[in-house]
Amino acid sequence: MKKNVTIKVNGADRRAAVEPRLLLVHFLREVAGLTGTHVGCETSLCGACTVLLDGRAVKSCTVLAVQADGRKVTTVEGLADGDKLHPIQEGFWEEHGLQCGFCTPGMIMCSHDLLEHHPNPSDSEIRAGINGNLCRCTGYQHIVAAVRNASKKMSKRATARAGAR
Amino acid sequence: MKAFEYATPETKEQAVSLLGASWGQAEILAGGTDLLALMKDDVVAPKRLVNIKEIKDLKGVTSSAEGFRIGALTTLGDLADNANVLKEYPALADALNEAASPQIRNLATLAGNLCQRPRCWYFRNGLGLLPKSEGGKDLVAEGENRYHAILGNDGPAKFVSPSTIVPALIAYGAKLRLVGPRGKREVPLEKFYAIPATETEREHDLRPNEIVTEVIIPPAHGVMAAHYEIRQKATFDWPLAVAAVALTMNGSRVESARVVMGYVAPVPWISPEAEQALVGQPINAETAQKAADAALGNAKPLSQNAYKVQLARVAVKRAILKAGGAA
Ligand SMILES: Cc1cc2nc3c(=O)[nH]c(=O)nc-3n(C[C@H](O)[C@H](O)[C@H](O)COP(=O)(O)OP(=O)(O)OC[C@H]3O[C@@H](n4cnc5c(N)ncnc54)[C@H](O)[C@@H]3O)c2cc1C
Ligand code: FES
Ligand code: FES
Numbered sequence: 001m002k003k004n005v006t007i008k009v010n011g012a013d014r015r016a017a018v019e020p021r022l023l024l025v026h027f028l029r030e031v032a033g034l035t036g037t038h039v040g041c042e043t044s045l046c047g048a049c050t051v052l053l054d055g056r057a058v059k060s061c062t063v064l065a066v067q068a069d070g071r072k073v074t075t076v077e078g079l080a081d082g083d084k085l086h087p088i089q090e091g092f093w094e095e096h097g098l099q100c101g102f103c104t105p106g107m108i109m110c111s112h113d114l115l116e117h118h119p120n121p122s123d124s125e126i127r128a129g130i131n132g133n134l135c136r137c138t139g140y141q142h143i144v145a146a147v148r149n150a151s152k153k154m155s156k157r158a159t160a161r162a163g164a165r
Numbered sequence: 166m167k168a169f170e171y172a173t174p175e176t177k178e179q180a181v182s183l184l185g186a187s188w189g190q191a192e193i194l195a196g197g198t199d200l201l202a203l204m205k206d207d208v209v210a211p212k213r214l215v216n217i218k219e220i221k222d223l224k225g226v227t228s229s230a231e232g233f234r235i236g237a238l239t240t241l242g243d244l245a246d247n248a249n250v251l252k253e254y255p256a257l258a259d260a261l262n263e264a265a266s267p268q269i270r271n272l273a274t275l276a277g278n279l280c281q282r283p284r285c286w287y288f289r290n291g292l293g294l295l296p297k298s299e300g301g302k303d304l305v306a307e308g309e310n311r312y313h314a315i316l317g318n319d320g321p322a323k324f325v326s327p328s329t330i331v332p333a334l335i336a337y338g339a340k341l342r343l344v345g346p347r348g349k350r351e352v353p354l355e356k357f358y359a360i361p362a363t364e365t366e367r368e369h370d371l372r373p374n375e376i377v378t379e380v381i382i383p384p385a386h387g388v389m390a391a392h393y394e395i396r397q398k399a400t401f402d403w404p405l406a407v408a409a410v411a412l413t414m415n416g417s418r419v420e421s422a423r424v425v426m427g428y429v430a431p432v433p434w435i436s437p438e439a440e441q442a443l444v445g446q447p448i449n450a451e452t453a454q455k456a457a458d459a460a461l462g463n464a465k466p467l468s469q470n471a472y473k474v475q476l477a478r479v480a481v482k483r484a485i486l487k488a489g490g491a492a
């Protein structure tokens with residue numbers, strides 16, 4: 001029997017009647033039409049499907065859409081402010097943190113959780129923070145540099161904001 | 166994944182009444198990080214999922230004279246960041262931080278971790294916990310057993326207990342509370358696991374219509390404890406051997422010891438031999454080695470996993486030295 005769910009995706013309520021077995025990643029891609037979240041392994045190993053659920057990174061291939069009912073989901077589409085990229089997106093752009101880009105949305109969303117909770121991570125903390133995400137292209141070095149770049153930008157902006165008050 | 170009915174009760178009593186009296190009808194859904202994987206592969210195919218995440222009584226942590234009470238739904242991530250865990254229970258903090266990956270720790274609950282099913286590849290491929298060929302041969306003994314048990318493997322069960330957090334909890338003397346149709350009960354965590362002898366039994370003493378409600382860890386003042394695990398890859402992999410050790414000291418000598426191994430047997434494996442070897446001794450490389458040798462003295466490797474005996478020995482030795490502050 002289908003269940004009605006309301007999930008706030010990137011700030012907008014998405015309502016649908018779904019089968020309880022529908023995975024959140026398929027809800028996002030097929031019901032909400034947001035294909036920025038990728039499906040790699042569908043077995044909670046690769047991290048390509050990482051989104052934020054109430055602000056925390058989760059693998060959306062191992063969450064049911066019904067488990068997200070009434071909660072907030074942020075996908076990679078929800079980060080930029082119009083044409084202005086999020087500092088983590090800028091970091092990946094500036095440091096060439098991607099090649100094919102398949103892992104990138106998941107890497108960015110996982111880094112988002114990391115930087116929200118540890119604003120100035122060391123390189124080893126960055127590596128531990130993204131250790132649930134696999135990349136077959138970059139060798140990770142540029143991804144670590146991208147996250148480091150983003151953390152500097154984000155703390156600079158936080159200081160600027162604090163100074164303006 | 167097979168279709169199922171989805172229920173979200175708000176009280177423990179409602180949840181218990183939604184569960185079936187035998188396995189296979191309904192399953193409890195907490196974080197879903199293990200159960201959904203089993204359902205995707207049709208290893209488990211419940212007719213009903215009982216989502217317990219809205220039950221308020223199962224949330225939160227509190228400290229009292231009895232110890233530290235951890236609600237069943239507490240996530241591994243929240244527990245790893247808990248100030249009391251970092252201060253009082255460092256071996257648990259280490260185990261939590263090394264488990265899985267950030268995304269999994271954000272969803273995985275403590276009770277789900279204690280009740281997660283074995284990682285044995287025969288089980289995960291739908292061949293059961295005690296896999297047999299059509300001709301009745303023991304598939305593990307005759308097949309691919311490099312990650313299987315080296316202790317407690319005389320019977321048909323040769324999988325290994327999957328939690329890397331349970332050994333530390335047992336070393337600290339944790340207890341579990343459960344609720345079922347006949348009310349509440351309490352079990353020491355070490356008694357919660359059992360080696361199944363037939364395919365209809367599970368690897369833990371959980372009844373089909375029971376819910377784990379909380380875990381209680383006694384105060385650990387004066388306890389020196391450590392967790393040590395060995396993995397093939399540095400991160401994000403299931404380990405090959407885990408050891409947790411808790412010591413109380415009388416001056417520079419061991420007064421009492423708990424030595425618990427994970428990933429070596431179908432249950433978390435407590436070693437009274439290692440404990441006896443430590444009592445009355447100071448902690449140094451020699452006494453730690455003797456205790457580690459004693460811990461693995463009864464090991465019986467299968468055809469492909471003799472290497473695990475040495476890995477487990479090293480894990481025990483290093484956990485003892487770390488607990489004693491000598492590593
Ligand atoms: C990639 C990956 C890596 C991992 N690495 C590790 C690791 O290093 N160490 C480790 O210890 N674990 C590891 N795990 C396992 C992980 O910790 C467990 O999947 C998780 O803890 C299960 O919790 P959950 O809340 O998601 O449980 P669920 O998946 O919801 O449930 C798991 C089982 O427990 C039962 N259950 C849940 N809650 C209760 C309750 N309150 N009462 C009774 N039964 C209940 C369910 O019915 C089900 O059978 C890993 C998992 C993955 C996917
Ligand atoms: S697609 Fe979800 S972890 Fe790989
Ligand atoms: S950039 Fe190709 S998988 Fe990471």
